Amino acid sequence: MIDINRIKRIWxxxxxxxxxSAINGPNVSKTLLDRVMYSSEALPLLGKEYWWFLFFGQDGEKPVQLMLLIFRKHGKKMLFNNKEMVLRNLGKNKFQAVTAGWVYDGKRLHDLGDTNAIVRIQEKSIVSEISGQKMILCGGFPDYRLxxxxxxxxxxxxxxxLEDKDACGVFIPPFGMGWVDIFSDVDGIVLGRKFKGTSHLQKVVGAxxxxxxxxxRIIFQNxxxxxxxxxxxxxxxxxxxxxxxxxYDHENNEIIRFDNPKLKISKRKGATFLWxxxxxxxxxxxxxxxETYARKQFVMKGGGSQVYVEYAVTPRELSLKTRDRAITLDDLGKGVGTFEDAYW
Incomplete structure (x- = not known):
């Protein structure tokens, strides 16, 4: 029997x-940001939906960095890091999915585990758990608590x-992915120690x-x-x-966008691993x-496969030249960020 209501939800x-996709930039309202962040969508064939939270510290040669993930896809189950995960809808804004995460504390990486967790989304909160610890994000743009x-x-x-939020997407029916990003400052406690730095909250959905x-994405001292x-x-x-x-040149209040850039990305192995x-x-x-200083890999299988590797990185060199000026790392100060390498 055709489920008309499900078809409407997928539509x-x-x-x-x-x-x-039509916004494709920073002109997104607080209302739409909150609506996307605090809802789960009906997933069509090849559908995927995830919440991804990333935080960078500011201090030390190898700054603290942490990531949390909530992931679900179309289908009844999947393998996540070789663990079978059941995927179920349990009602409006309630579902069973994967939660995962890690913390690099400045010296070593702590794996927070992979959990087949129940996720509940309410008006201004997402509640779940990871390895037996309750996980909650609450609030609304621009103020949240995790x-x-x-x-x-x-x-x-x-x-x-220069831009603290955006809404973006690519829509080529029957395929398409849309997402929102929120870029913020953050302070609090991580592993019993004071933490201060920057935050990137992201929600992605599509097929x-x-x-x-x-x-x-690399953030510099200035x-x-x-x-x-x-x-x-x-x-x-x-x-x-x-x-x-x-x-994003903060000092000169200028956004420098490359027009259909020619990119070349390579890696170099040696005493340190470089991208x-x-x-x-x-x-x-x-x-x-x-320069990479921490690495975490996730392997997903079921309805296709994906190896997703996150690297915590610091910039060793930087050069940016435009028609009228040149920028180097000396102009920006130290930096910290993440480099992602994903493949089949």
Whole structure:
């Protein structure tokens, strides 16, 4: 029997992706941010939905960094890091999914575990658990609180960035993904120690196959930000598409966007593991060398497969040249960020 209500809900998911794709930038309302963050959508075939929370510390040669993930997809089950996870809808804004996370404390990485958890979404909160610890995100843009048992307790506040939020998407029916990002300052307690730094909250929903990509975001001491993204045709492919490269020059209050950049991303193994990112368009040239200091891998199987590797990184070198000026790491101060390497 055809479930008309489910078809309507799936159509609503596609409508949301189309709406986010039409914005494709920072002009997103608080109402829409909260609506996307605090709801679960009906997932079509190849559908995926996840909440991804990332935090960078400010101090030390290897700053504290932590990540939390809530992930669900279309289907009844999946393998996540070789553990079978049951995926179930349990009513409106209640479902069984995967929760995972890690903390790098400045010296070593602590795995918070992979849990087949129940997730409940209410008007202004997401409640779940990870390895027996209650996990809750609550609040609304721009003020949130995130708590994980006695391990993590963070207050998330408005930051002074050139862009502190966005809504984006790609919609090519029957495929499409939409997402919102919230960039903030944060302080609180992590592993019993005071923590201060920056926060990136993201919610993603849509329908697409798993695929290879690179993504990175680096925040510098003077609040400037570099970000880049590309899809690839294979794990080791150098053919990139859906390329983007943006530098947010906080000191000069300028956003430098590369127009359909030519990207070249390579890795170098040695005493330290490096990622090297080069980007170029008709009048701009960018190069950054990222030194990795922590690594966490997730392997997902079921309805396709994906290996997703996160690297905690600090910039060793940076050069940005435009028609009228040049920027180096000396101008920006130290930085910290994440580099993602995902492949089939």
């Amino acid at each position: 609503g998911t596609y409508s949301l992706v189309r709406k986010l 708590k994980v048992g006695d391990t993590i307790d963070l207050n998330i506040k408005k930051a002074n960035y 697409t196959i798993f695929g290879p990509f690179h993504w990175g 609040s400037s930000v570099a970000s880049f993204f590309c899809l690839k045709t294979g794990k080791d492919s150098k053919k990139y598409f859906r390329r983007s490269l943006t530098f 090297i990112v080069k980007g170029k368009d008709k009048d701009k040239d960018f190069r950054i060398v990222l």
